[in-house]
Amino acid sequence: MQSLFRVLAVLAAGLVAAPMAKAETLTDALIAAYNNSNLLDQNRAVLRAADEDVAVAVSALRPVVAFTAQSSWRKADVAGVTGVITSEGLSSSLTLSAELTLLDFGRSRLGIEISKESVLATRQALINVEQQVLLAAVQAYVDVRLAQEVVALRNSNLRLITQELRAAQDRFDVGEITRTDVALAESRLAQSRAALSSAEGQLLVAREAYKAATGAYPGRLAALPPSPKIGRTLDEAQSVAIKTHPQILQAQHQVSIAELQVALAKAGMKPTVGASASISRDDDGLDTQTFGLSLNQTLYAGGKLSALYRQSLANKDNSSAGLRQTVVGISQNLGVAWANLAVSLASIEASDRQIRAAQTAFDGVREEAALGARTTLDVLDAEQELLDARNGRLTAEADRYVGVYSVLSAMGLLTVEHLQLGIPTYDPEGYYDAVKTAPATSAQGKKLDRILKKIGN
Template sequence: MSGFLRYFAGTALSATLALGAVGAAQAETLTDALIAAYKNSHLLDQNRALLRAADEDVAQALATLRPVIAFAMTGNYTDPASAANGLENTSALAELTASLTVYDGGQNRMALDATKETVLATRAALIGVEQDVLLSAVQAYMDVFAALQTVSLAQNNNRLIAEELRATEDRFEVGEVTRTDVSLAQSALAEARSNLVAANGQLATARESYKLAVGHYPDTLSGIPNLPSIPTSPEGARSVAVKTHPDIVQAQHNVTVSELNLARAKAAQGPSLTASVGYQRDDNSEEGYQAQLKLSQTIYAGGKLYAAERQAMANMQATRAGLLQTVRLVELDVGNAWSSLAVARAQVSASDQRIRAAQLAFDGTKEEARLGARTTLDVLDAEQDLLDARTARVEAEATQYTAIYSVLASMGLLTAEHLGLGIPTYDPNAYYNAVSSAPPKSLQGGKLDRVLQSIGRN
């Protein structure tokens, strides 16, 4: 019995938990799990592709500031039967034109600026997705860690109660206890076996969630790491969050986009000036050049332009209100995360006290039962209380670690870069720089491959 308790004293916070017989050197740390989640996340891949699509919007907006060069060829054939003079007639014409918007009140330039702001907003959204992916990995890791310890506790509880049952049966044989005591021990063993089945089921569920979050099933976990540093107060956490949280950054860029769209709607009511030059040549080798300046302005469009301005104004007001609401929600998340952490810390401390008290109660009850002052039921109850206390300690510790990383996420700091995972991270500038200048042909083949290779995707 004493050996069993010493075993639990050493394993309640064990540094190594294994699902199979593998070396400790191969154990997977939480950092390993975070790295795997970062590399294997299809959700990150999806949102990176959406960011690259937004980058292409910049290229398209930039193209509106450049001349458009077009080539056209036309051919005509007139059947003699339908010609007025009864003669067959064929003709061909080749034409090359170039056109450029000289002045549009700044519409195209503001459209370019708006797409750049949209790219920045999309980048912030990508950081938010990265935080969700990493937090899910932390949750999955701690769930498996807690489930493994719970299974270990349940297994050892089964062995202990089986020993209690054998001892009770021996005492029954010599008349020290009644058949009722034996039945109570048998009932307790059945309950312990049921709890072990439930613990194994919880572990199986945690393993599936781990695979979804990290990209593979867990083999061996090295234990829980050192706690990451966080501010000492919720006020400090909120101060960081309002400056760095990706949701706020995204909302700020969306406000800028709406302001630019309002300016574009107003500019659309003004005149525009386009210039074009052309060259044409027909099948008779006759050629000609032409140049044109065209000034145009809409005088009446049924109220469409003013409706577009009012709509842009309403959208701007909505995004500004959305920014203020986002700040409130982020502050709320910080407060909730901090409260959850405080509760978890208190539960860990209370669980330690509970374990000490339950241990003393169990030892005393066991000794008193040996002297005949306690019944078998008292011993089994005390043993169950000790098991419940240790299980609660495991759950509280796992909750505390997840809560700390939740605080980091609420501050906008749960990123691969801030955590110092030591791996190449996705560089959004690489693709943007390759396409934002609107090159005449796609650079995806070489540039994108290098971007993906840098994060280990190819």
């Protein structure tokens, strides 16, 4: 326990030693969370991998060029007129070949469209992760401020009960109260110290959560700014959520992918036409050139093609139902967030009334105790009710503030762009534009290297 006090003393000394340091704002915390999030980095890499799927699909429209260099040594016994003759020799050849699919009834084009829809779906998943990162930062910021305010409240309570104990001891010394009253005050003082230790522990826990969310421990935190706008009614908020929430948009792209997969399964039952060409030279310097066309059609595959088609239809139904369920889930989450916000607002109003009444009661009981009409226990009980009311007010206000951002997240609007944080953001199209045409080594390849280097930094 003493080590806990030492840690808190060091933290307090650091804050006092730099009173002129600029206070950290919620905007600072959100920017730090966005810039330092490993989760965002991880999902950006997932998106870049999806971008490469487009390049892979585009490559199916292009010829495949390869070369084969071959060398072999052969020794053989051959029966001749005069007996067995042994022959041996080294043969080599070099072949350059090219193959190109001329007609596949849309398979390659469908593959490209599927990859593009996958990219769009993955972008929406990245936006949803961004919302999670920013909401965690808001929660961490509010939790640290709440923990600090609770520690201050507990310290004030400890000082007040210490004064009550001194007053009780003075009254006991002159015979106005019994030893029992003093013992009650001592018990409440010990309880107050325990509550203060618990609050200090919660502050340390909140600081760790803040570091996890933003990448650094909090310094001196500024007051919370005004809450962002969320709309006037739940119906308005739900209408926005259905149009903008990244999970819904992601599910829509997944439905498009499923529909394209059905068309791809149909195309898989049709033939393909290809062309091939090769040039080879052997070790005797003789050249061979070949050109050809091929038509491939699967006549029977044991029911595999029909099964794949039926499977694509089932996956389409699955995606459509998933989209509808996603809309239901988002609407539910938004409704719950909206209700929790309303509860917090009501709790704040009730806590304000409770604090006023508890303050009046405490002041009255303390005056009556000074006149001998109330016991020490009455004073301590009144003070505890006032403390509980103030603590409840702090918690309700914290819940209300986080509740506003929870509603924003449920609407799909908790993003750097919507919050207007004023910082450069990750461009999901930058990498895609550099690889969508499947570059190998060219000016585009150098541009891609610059993008990768920038991402790495």
